[in-house]
Amino acid sequence: MTHSAISFEQKLASFSDHWAPKIIAQMNDYHFKLVKLQGDFVWHSHQETDEVFIVLSGEMRIAFRDGQADRQAR
Amino acid sequence: MTHSAISFEQKLASFSDHWAPKIIAQMNDYHFKLVKLQGDFVWHSHQETDEVFIVLSGEMRIAFRDGQADRQAR
Numbered sequence: 681m682t683h684s685a686i687s688f689e690q691k692l693a694s695f696s697d698h699w700a701p702k703i704i705a706q707m708n709d710y711h712f713k714l715v716k717l718q719g720d721f722v723w724h725s726h727q728e729t730d731e732v733f734i735v736l737s738g739e740m741r742i743a744f745r746d747g748q749a750d751r752q753a754r
Numbered sequence: 755m756t757h758s759a760i761s762f763e764q765k766l767a768s769f770s771d772h773w774a775p776k777i778i779a780q781m782n783d784y785h786f787k788l789v790k791l792q793g794d795f796v797w798h799s800h801q802e803t804d805e806v807f808i809v810l811s812g813e814m815r816i817a818f819r820d821g822q823a824d825r826q827a828r
Contacts, residue, residue, distance in 0.1 A: 682821055683816070683818050683820075683821040683822060683823040684823055685809075685816075685823040685824060685825035687825075705806065706804075707804040707805070707806045708803060708804050710784070712806065729782060730780075730781040730782050732779065732781045732786065734808075735759075742759075744757050746757075747756055747757040748757060749757040749758055749759040750759060751759035751760075751761075
């Protein structure tokens with residue numbers, strides 16, 4: 681078995697479409713996905729699970745019924 | 755309920771000790787931890803779970819019995 685780390689930069693350079701998550705890693709039964717966002721996405725909810733978003737570059741806003749969360753990265 | 759995003763920069767600025775992971779978020783029954791590394795850590799294994807490491811800054815090497823994985827970030 682060979683071991684190698686995953687490069688976000690390399691993976692991000694390999695696609696340009698928006699709102700099309702790519703699975704780049706798995707931990708136990710969880711997926712890690714890379715996605716490029718632009719503009720708005722349809723408002724939705726996940727009743728059975730949490731989701732985590734890490735902003736690597738740019739800005740992201742998540743709107744809730746009772747507030748919002750903003751994050752930006754260089 | 756108020757919503758706010760977590761700033762890695764702000765959390766990282768709040769401590770300076772090494773090899774002392776800080777839990778900064780939870781998703782379902784998983785913890786997200788920030789840690790500052792310097793030098794080597796004792797070699798160990800986790801039989802019951804995977805672990806994921808994301809390198810935010812600097813370099814990291816994980817050694818396996820049959821290889822190694824290196825990652826670096828700006």
